[in-house]
Structures are given as structure tokens and as C-alpha cells.
Amino acid sequence: RASLQTNSFISAASFQETTKVLTLASINAKSDELKGLKENVIVGHKIPAGTGLREYEDLIVGSRSEYEAVMEAASRTLKPETSKK
DSSP states (O other): OGGGGOSOHHHHHTTSOHHHHHHHHHHTTOOOOOOSHHHHHHHTOOOSSGGGSGGGTTOOOSOHHHHHHHHHHHHHHHSOOOOOO
């Protein structure tokens, strides 16, 4: 019963009449935020749990010196070149 009360139409489509749920969702221009485990598995994304949590996607794991070296290199390559006349 709890699965039928989800806000995710993708998750609901796996429990109910799939074509009806998807047709109504498309007619009503619904969008799915893909916050749950089931809908992320259905569409082939990483699951929002453990290291798949969105807050960890951009996390850099390493030493501070490695991070500073990477940031220094990035700042040198991203600076626009000044034209010499």
C-alpha cells in the first residue's frame, strides 16, 4: 500500500497499470524528481543511498596538498591569456 502513495509516477507505474499511469503523467506534463531508490533503478541511475547520494557526487577524496595542487593547476589553465601587443 505504501508504494501506491508515492509522488513518483515512475515508481507508481511499476505497481499499477503501467500504460495508464505513464499516459496520465505525460498528458499532465508531470516530471519525476527521481528521489527514490526504485525510480532511479528503473531509469538506470545511481541509487540515492550510500556513496550514490547526490551530496557526495562532487566530493574529492584525497589529501589537502593534492586538492591544493589540483586547484592551482586549474586556476592556471582557466585564466584567460592576456594579449601582447
